[in-house]
Amino acid sequence: MKKALLLIFIVLSVAIPIIFWFRMLAAGLPWPVYLYDAGRLFALTGFVLLVFQYLLSSRIKWIERGIGLDRLFGIHRICGGIILALVTAHPLLILLSERLQGYAAPIGFLKVLGLIAILLVWATAGSALLYGRIPMSYESWKRIHRIGYLILPLVFIHSFLMGSTLQRGPMRGFWAILVLIYLAVLIHKIRQHHVFKRHPLRVSRVTKETDDIWRLDFEGDHPGYVPGQFMFVRIEREGRLSAPHPFTIASSPTQKGLSICAKAVGDFTSALGETKRSDPAYVDLPYGVFSFVYHDADRVIFIAGGIGITPFLSMLRYLKDRGLRKEVVLLWGNKTEKDIAFRAELDSMVSDMPSLKVVHILSRQGDWPGEKGRIDMGMLKRHVGDLAKGEYFVCGPLPMMEDVGKALSGLGVPRRRIHTERFALR
Numbered sequence: 001m002k003k004a005l006l007l008i009f010i011v012l013s014v015a016i017p018i019i020f021w022f023r024m025l026a027a028g029l030p031w032p033v034y035l036y037d038a039g040r041l042f043a044l045t046g047f048v049l050l051v052f053q054y055l056l057s058s059r060i061k062w063i064e065r066g067i068g069l070d071r072l073f074g075i076h077r078i079c080g081g082i083i084l085a086l087v088t089a090h091p092l093l094i095l096l097s098e099r100l101q102g103y104a105a106p107i108g109f110l111k112v113l114g115l116i117a118i119l120l121v122w123a124t125a126g127s128a129l130l131y132g133r134i135p136m137s138y139e140s141w142k143r144i145h146r147i148g149y150l151i152l153p154l155v156f157i158h159s160f161l162m163g164s165t166l167q168r169g170p171m172r173g174f175w176a177i178l179v180l181i182y183l184a185v186l187i188h189k190i191r192q193h194h195v196f197k198r199h200p201l202r203v204s205r206v207t208k209e210t211d212d213i214w215r216l217d218f219e220g221d222h223p224g225y226v227p228g229q230f231m232f233v234r235i236e237r238e239g240r241l242s243a244p245h246p247f248t249i250a251s252s253p254t255q256k257g258l259s260i261c262a263k264a265v266g267d268f269t270s271a272l273g274e275t276k277r278s279d280p281a282y283v284d285l286p287y288g289v290f291s292f293v294y295h296d297a298d299r300v301i302f303i304a305g306g307i308g309i310t311p312f313l314s315m316l317r318y319l320k321d322r323g324l325r326k327e328v329v330l331l332w333g334n335k336t337e338k339d340i341a342f343r344a345e346l347d348s349m350v351s352d353m354p355s356l357k358v359v360h361i362l363s364r365q366g367d368w369p370g371e372k373g374r375i376d377m378g379m380l381k382r383h384v385g386d387l388a389k390g391e392y393f394v395c396g397p398l399p400m401m402e403d404v405g406k407a408l409s410g411l412g413v414p415r416r417r418i419h420t421e422r423f424a425l426r
């Protein structure tokens, strides 16, 4: 619902310049003039979308609540592609129109500003498109993407002083509102930097759970959260503060302190073992909507792949501590038996909670007596029981989530009852 409202708000905001642009159009002019006008319209709509890009990506909690950060980033990705197309077409249409009308306007300072802005759009959107396809670290990508904050001031000066639609009338006011939104986002980003410091925690325990999974416990005060939500964590080791990294809070709100469970995949996570007891940590929470508490169902089906177990750990711990009588089926895929973290805890939960069923599926252990291979339709049919009843929660590697999504759809589970959490914010 909130996501639909946000989309309507974006569409309405984009409609404002379109309406004013239409009202300024004169009839009966040679067609190259309309090409010129189309070029102007592309720039106007691109500018409005650009302002939304900052809003969507700056982790503003009251926008995120009820929608989820990954969905906001999904809209951000789509808007980025549209902006790239619009701002690239803008000068091309204007140049083409000028050529067709037999003149070439000189390239002055304001045009150069516009050109720099387009190059920056290409750099930020291009790096986002190339990330994962060429060797580029997350930090390098992030640094390039941050240049995006320079685009709006450049485009504002270019459009405000040059754009004929903005020379008079209410569009000037609208543009000023958009710039105020941009400034508010900048202030929010600066504040956000300090918000982290508001919740200083201490690492209370560092535990190796499997060959490549570390559990970190933190002690100290923090704002509340619901099971399944995530937080951004910064850890200070030997005086060096890490970048904020998102992790699901694997502990339950019923427990004191916070914990995360992280798989070593890169620089930050591979060095977690070097963290020492009482190292300072800073957290920003809560984020996310991946939780059964947002859905009214007596039956929940949790489907996890590898480290995607963490939101389910939190939810199971919560269900157990609260004595909630929900029917829960957990299907958890791992490579081999030694990759199953928290096995003893899960086994004890199964003994304590008669309504919990846990099925381990191993993809690379031939002698495993249980389910082998990847989670598919057959496994879902065998273990979930009445597929028509319950809410489905899926978290794991992207290909696994796609396969499970297809299998569930193939079994007739409606999309609205399948909830997912991606461990990537791009």
Ligand SMILES: Cc1cc2nc3c(=O)[nH]c(=O)nc-3n(C[C@H](O)[C@H](O)[C@H](O)COP(=O)(O)OP(=O)(O)OC[C@H]3O[C@@H](n4cnc5c(N)ncnc54)[C@H](O)[C@@H]3O)c2cc1C
Binding pocket: 137, 138, 139, 230, 243, 244, 245, 246, 247, 248, 249, 260, 261, 262, 263, 264, 265, 266, 267, 268, 269, 270, 307, 310, 311, 422, 423, 424, 425, 426
């Ligand atoms: C909502 C959410 C919940 C997550 N929960 C867990 C969890 O419970 N356990 C777990 O092991 N992993 C979790 N992750 C993934 C975890 O954030 C990354 O594995 C970790 O940040 C990798 O950092 P790195 O430097 O070790 O690896 P890198 O090799 O630098 O990065 C690997 C990938 O992690 C992501 N990433 C890296 N740095 C950042 C950053 N500063 N901010 C955002 N994303 C980043 C990028 O997608 C990148 O491609 C979660 C991610 C998200 C989005």
